[in-house]
Amino acid sequence: MINITLPDNTVQQHESGITAMEIAKKISEGLARNIISAEVNGEIWDATRPINKDARLKLLTWNDDGGKATMWHSSAHLMAEAIEQLFPGVKFGIGPDIENGFYYDIDTGDRTLTESDLVDIEKRMIDLAREKQQFERVDISKPEALKYFTEKGDEYKIELINDLTDGEITLYKSGTFTDLCRGPHVPDTGMIKAVKLLNIAGAYWRGDEKRKQLTRIYGITFPKKKELDEYLLMLEEAKKRDHRKLGKELELFTFSQKVGSGLPLWLPKGAQLRERLEQYLKRVQKEAGYLPVITPHIGNVNLYKISGHYDKYGQDSFRPITTPVEGEAFFLKPMNCPHHCEIFNAKPHSYKDLPIRYAEFGTVYRYEQSGELHGLTRVRGFTQDDAHIFCMPDQIKDEFKSVIKIIMRIFKALDFKEFVTQISLRDPNTPEKYIGSDENWEKAERAIIEVAEEEGLDAITEYGEAAFYGPKMDFMVKDAIGRKWQLGTIQVDYNLPERFDLTYTGSDNEKHRPVMIHRAPFGSLERFVAVLVEHCAGNFPLWLSPDQAIILPISEKYQKFAEKVLQFLNNSDIRALIDDRGEKISRKIRDAEVKKIPYMLIVGEKEESENQVSIRKHGEGDLGSFSLEEFAVLINKEVNRLQGFEV
RNA sequence: GCCGGUGUAGCUCAGUUGGCCAGAGCAGCUGAUUUGUAAUCAGCUGGUCGGGGGUUCGAAUCCCUCCACCGGCUCCA
Helix, strand or coil: CEEEECCCCCEEEECCCECHHHHHHHHCHHHHHHCCEEEECCEEEECCCCECCCEEEEEECCCCHHHHHHHHHHHHHHHHHHHHHHCCCCEECCCCEECCEEEEEEECCCCCCCHHHHHHHHHHHHHHHHCCCECEEEECCHHHHHHHHHHHCCHHHHHHHHCCCCCCCEEEEECCEEEECCCCCCCEHHHCCEEEEEEEEEEEHHHCCCCCEEEEEEEEEECCHHHHHHHHHHHHHHHHCCHHHHHHHCCCEECCCCCCCCCCEECHHHHHHHHHHHHHHHHHHHHCCCEECCCCCEEEHHHHHHHCHHHHHHHHCCCCEECCCCCCEEEECCCCHHHHHHHHCCCCCEHHHCCEEEEEEEEEECCCCHHHCECCCECCEEEEEEEEEEECHHHHHHHHHHHHHHHHHHHHHCCCCCEEEEEEECCCCCHHHCCCCHHHHHHHHHHHHHHHHHCCCCEEEEECCCECCECEEEEEEECCCCCEEEEEEEEEECHHHHHCCCCEECCCCCEECCEEEEEECCCEHHHHHHHHHHHHCCCCCCCCCCCCEEEEECCHHHHHHHHHHHHHHHHCCCCEEECCCCCCHHHHHHHHHHCCCCEEEEECHHHHHHCEEEEEECCCEEEEEEEHHHHHHHHHHHHHHHHCCCC
16 A cells, blocks of 8 residues: 555555546546646656555646646647648657647658648647547667667657666657657547647757757647637737837837848837936936946947957957058947946046946947847847946945846836746856856856845746856846746856956055946846837836827817916926817827827816816726816826835 | 748738739828717828849739748847
8 A cells, every 4th residue: 555645735545556547536526537647746647657656646637737738748749640640751859848838840851831731730630639549658668769760760759769868768659659758648638629730930950050940830729619719819919919019009119121120210209218217217226326427339349359259249240340541440339348347447446436336328239140130129239228337246245136126126116027037157068158267157156146045036047048258147027928038137247357457456455356247127228118018018107108198179169278288287297298180079089098198188168167177097987077286296196106216 | 040921002901713004991181070088071192012033915913032020940248
C-alpha cells in the first residue's frame, strides 16, 4: 500500500500502481470525466500513469494551468498526426505547449504550407479527436529510439535523442503518430472539442539562424466550442487596442515611406502627450537630485571604440558619416552613455560630490533589421529617458533602490499593475559575448540580486539577457496581444568607468574608480507610449490626454458663451476646444466619444442663463450641471491625484 | 536578415475566369438645416490600383523585381 496526500492534506491509502484517474473515479465520476493530468510530487504526469510510491497528488483539470498545458501539448501531437496523414513524409522538430496554445515546427520538404492548408488540418484534427485516441507511453532505449527515427528518416528527432540520456527516453503513441516525448498527455483526444490554427511562420531549427528554417504552426484548442469563440472574440477586441491602429485614429503618430521605415513622425497630439510624460519625469527627477545634460546626435567613431560598442555593434550600425576634408568618421549616436562619461570627465570629482546623476532625453539611432521594425515599439530612431549615475561602490544599492522607486511611481501613476521584473544576467556558456572582468561582473550581479531581495521584488532571473557590459534589472510589460516588451531598465556597469578612466578623489586623497548605473524608467518614449496606448485603449489618464474637454454648443446661438467657457478653462490650465460645427448635439457627442475626449461640456440656453456647463464624461454619460469653478476644481484635483503629486 | 502573407481615395473595404471612362461608406469641401446627450439632408472633390519591368490587341487582375506593412523566427548597446 502507498500513501497518497491530496491538496487538502488528507491522506488516502491505495494499492501501489494505482493511477490518478482511478483515484479521481473514487471521488466522483464527474471529476474523472474532467481530469486531464495530475501533479505527482510536483511533476505533471499522465492521469493513467501508475503511481508506485507515496506521493502528493493534485488532480489537474482545464481550470489548472498544468491541465491546460497538458491539453495543448497533446493538441500539438494531434496536429502532427493530422499533418503527417495529410502530407506524408514531413519531418518534425519540436512541438511544445506555450502560454496560449501550442505550436509544432515542421520540415515540409519541397512543399509550402499556406493558410488554406490550416483549414484542412483543423478538420482532420477534429476527426482524429473524435476517435478518442489514447496516448500510450513507451519506455525505450536510446539505440532503439535512434533506430526508430532513423528508419522514419527524421533527422531532427535523432539530433534531440542524441542529447538525451539512455534510460530516460520515452515515446508517446496516439493513433498513427509516434513522437519522442516525455509527456504527459490527456487520457484521450476526445477532450479536445474545438481547434483553431492561428498562424503559420518560419522558425529556425533550435533557434539558430545559421540552421534550417522550419515551418511553425501555432494553434490553440479548447474543451468547449464556446470557449474557443470567446477566445477569438477576445483576440478581436485586443486588436482594437493595437497602438498602431489607435495611433492613427487618435492622430498621435505616423510613418512615411519617404522619411524612412522605423522613423516615427509625432503628430501634434502625440507630441503633446509625449511632452507631458517628459515634463512629469523631469519633475520627479529634479526631486531625486538629477542634473540635466545635453549631448549631440553624433559622436566620433573613436568614442565608441573606447566604449566597446564599436567592436560589438560597429558592423550592425548605420555606416559612419565622414567630414569632407579630413575624413573624420562619426556615428549617429546609438546610446548616450559614452557622452555622459565625458561630461563626468570634464572636471575632477571628489567623493563628496558623489553620487552624480546626469539625465538627458537623448535621441538615439540604431540600425534594426528590417523584419524587426514594429510600430512604435521597435524603431530606428527613438528617445531614451536616459540617466547615468556615477557613484562609489557602497552607494550602488541605495541608488539602485531610488531608481526602482521612480519606476514604481511611474507605473503607479499610469496604472501599470501587471509587469514582470526580470534580473538579466550573463549566460555562463558564452563568456565571449561580454566585456570586463569576472570579478566586476560578479560584484554587479550580486548587487542587483541583493537589491531585488531587500526590496522584496518578485523577480524572475534570465541568463544570457544581460547587456554586454553589465547585468540589468528590466521591467517588462505586455502589449494588447500578449507580446512582452522591455520598458524600464537599470544596469550596473563597472566597465565604462574603466574604459573612460573615470576617477574621483577619495577621503584618503587617492584616485578611485566610480561605478556607473545606467537607467531609463520609460526605456524609450516611443515604446512607452505604444504600451501606454494599448494599456488604456487610447483612454488616457486626464493629465496626459491631449484634449481634456470639448465644449459642445447646442447651436450657433451659444457660440459666444462657449468661447467664454473656453477662455475660463484656458485660464484654469485645462486643455479644451469648441466643436462649432453646425451639427446636432447628438452628432457632436458621438464624434467626441469616438475621439475619446475625457469631458464633454454641453452648453445651451439653460447653461448660459445659469452660467453653468452640463458635463458628460467619456464612456460614462451625463453627470449633470456644474458651475465652471466646480468643473475646474474637479479636473485639477483629478490631474494631481493621478500624477501622484500632492494637491 | 530569414519564412509566409498583404498592398485599390485620408480611413475601412468592393472589384466575377484579364475586357467599355475603377466603385461604396466614412472623412474633406460647398450649400441647406440651428438642433438638448453616440451619426440631419443634398451636391461636389479626391485614386498613374505600392514603385519599376515584362506577357498580352488589352493588366488593379498573370509573371519578374524592388519597397513598405502584417504574423512569426533571429537580433535588440
